[in-house]
Amino acid sequence: MRQKLAAGNWKMNGTSAMLPELKALAEAYGTAGVEVLICPPAALLHRAAVVVSDSAVAVGGQDCHAAVSGAHTGDNSAEMLKDAGASAVILGHSERRTDHSERDAAVCAKAEAAMAVGLTAIVCLGESLQQREAGETLTVIGAQLQGSVPDGSTADNLVIAYEPIWAIGTGKVPTLEQIGEVHGFLRAQLVARFGDELGTGVRLLYGGSVKPGNAAEIFAVEDVDGALVGGASLKAADFAPIIAALERS
Template sequence: MGRKFCVGGNWKMNGSKASITDLCKVLTAGPLDPNVEIVVGCPAVYISFARSLLPESIRVAGQNAYKAKSGAFTGEMAPSMLLDVGADWVIIGHSERRQIFGESDELIAEKVAFALAEGMKVIACIGETLQEREAGQTEAVCFRQTKAIAATVKDWTNVVIAYEPVWAIGTGKTATPAQAQEVHAALRKWFTENVSPEVSDAIRIQYGGSVTAANCRELGSQPDIDGFLVGGASLKPEFVQIVNAKQ
């Protein structure tokens, strides 16, 4: 079964109306591979603005959402709010949410399930720290994080998993294509054994961690890498080359 390549850009806490206007001009001009699903994770305050500038073929994602429709949760956003302003995807469980803001596996799983129930598509992030990798815990950590999500998700149609080794985010270090493929293959095997062979065949697993125009083709050629979640390079014109990595 062919899995559609999916490339996400995570703008993180970056951007202004001026810089987003420039970036959207670059993305609109492309040209972008029509066989790739493209999603950009935009700061919440600029979602409507980015949506107004981008072609419909490029979807917009929130970078976080809470597990409730409304309430006394100062500073949080409900999935319905993101949908209301033009985002139909959301990134949940990014390593920065886990590492900096202390989000637990269980909270992330609850947020994934709630966003799906509200009609959003989800990029659910997992990945190990450098200490965990050096301790030989890569698979154990990734499986633990995935298991928490799997406990809350019944229909995987609108879920993309993003494997992002924390030690390779924003550091300039990248997992080698072989290292990345090894973890992606292990995750697919986990899905076969713990969810179903059908979900394992269909689920897209992105690689995230210092993806650039220079390394994207080799990473994208691996059999179990189904796209990228791109940080810093998604703010630059080279994001076009990363989207086109399979051409």
């Protein structure tokens, strides 16, 4: 069975003053029935890893460079993230694709770099509101999946996160039918490309305004193996009910 995953993306939020929230989460989940991951800003990554040691909570990065090292001021390599304590890295988030003009090929190269050092690549896909309204969702998602996921992926080093851009931080959430349609499409595409074993083994997360109040119904949708959570992951009191809902699903 696929191990369910509750992943929190802190984005560009948090200083050392946020570490007590992470400590509270780690203390609440010394053990857990699902995988729990927090991706803090890079400046907090090592300290976060120390805080969650000896708990069921892991930490990850929010991006990495495709190169191993070199003249890339301001960037972090996958190896640097792993050295700081990361076990995973978010790649291709819509905010990276928009703010930094990242294309599928760049996301794929970063995923290859992450996988090469033993990190799990959480590859994000999602359509804009204009694309959704034009009926282009599956075409857009299919192209992103094909272009952003390396051929050498496995069920252990790849996670796919479907995050409709129009639902991120807006409070708007697709219908359960819409979420199910995209996740079912992604599962079929993965099976067609990689075969049954890998295609059915890759975890599919939903992200976009996931909150304690809607988590349970989202997790009941077929092929939703967890969530990539933004704002609701910043406080242990908000994230814990989402984790609990996933454990019950």
